[in-house]
Amino acid sequence: MLADPARAVSRLADLTERAWHALVAPDWPRLRALLEADIAYRSRQLADGGLERLFADLRPALRWTDGTLTIRTSVVPAQTQDLDGRGVLLMPSVFVWPDVVSGFAPPWQPTVIYPARGVGGLWREPDALAADALVRLLGASRAAILSGLEEPASTTALAARHRLAPSSVSAHLAVLRAAGLLSSRRQGHQVLYERTPLGMALVGGG
Incomplete structure (x- = not known):
């Protein structure tokens, strides 16, 4: 490594890229x-x-x-x-x-x-966060989106988190917003969604 620093750096960069694709990218x-x-x-x-x-x-x-x-x-x-x-x-x-x-x-x-x-909840499956009653009321995907929305998030972020197509998430968000369970606000180039007091009460069983 010390004899050929340039080659060592190139090798380390290659190994780092491989590690990224194998361990982090998925x-x-x-x-x-x-x-x-x-x-x-x-x-x-x-x-x-x-x-x-x-x-x-x-x-x-x-x-x-x-x-x-x-x-x-x-x-x-x-x-x-x-x-x-x-x-x-x-x-x-x-x-x-x-x-x-x-x-x-x-x-x-x-x-x-x-x-x-x-x-702490990163690796929990999204549907596991939603109570059975909430799933029966809203459907699995909408219940997972609503119950997992602990902080404001964009459509893209929610699609990645729940492994759904952005178009599907957008449709679910529109329904939840129309029902008064979510509100939206623009932040920079993104639109962020968050639970309303009604949405919080529904998720919390209140």
């Missing part, structure tokens, strides 16, 4: 949907309550106080980092849990990697 639509939903949720937290609300809901190990980010960890000894205006990149991940991973050494962008919201 589930990437589902993973990406979860990550995008987390980013949308965190963006709303930041817009509604600033950094205090964002970090208060992010992870117990993270705390934002008077312009200082504190990360509690049992692995890294206590230390202080001055970011010199470089900011902090917050990155959701499905591969870290329950702790956070951080890196602040220059010249890299200071980064905090945290478990994405909802990662």
Whole structure:
């Protein structure tokens, strides 16, 4: 490897690509949907309550106080980092849990990697999330979409999560929205769907 660095880098890149296609690519639509939903949720937290609300809901190990980010960890000894205006990149991940991973050494962008919201239910089959009564009322696909909508999501994200065609998901969403169980709002180039109070009550059995 040291004798021919260029060849070693090429070989590592090839192995990384193979690993991606074998281990990650088959589930990437589902993973990406979860990550995008987390980013949308965190963006709303930041817009509604600033950094205090964002970090208060992010992870117990993270705390934002008077312009200082504190990360509690049992692995890294206590230390202080001055970011010199470089900011902090917050990155959701499905591969870290329950702790956070951080890196602040220059010249890299200071980064905090945290478990994405909802990662605990990532591998549950969507239909298993819906109660039998809800399935009988709405049908399996609509019940799965409604009960699995823990955070706002787009048609594309829901199609990937439930392994359905986007056109089918769009039709289901239209029915659920017409029934008053979902609402929609535009965020950037996406339309996000979320449960209404009626939808929440129906899923919760209230």
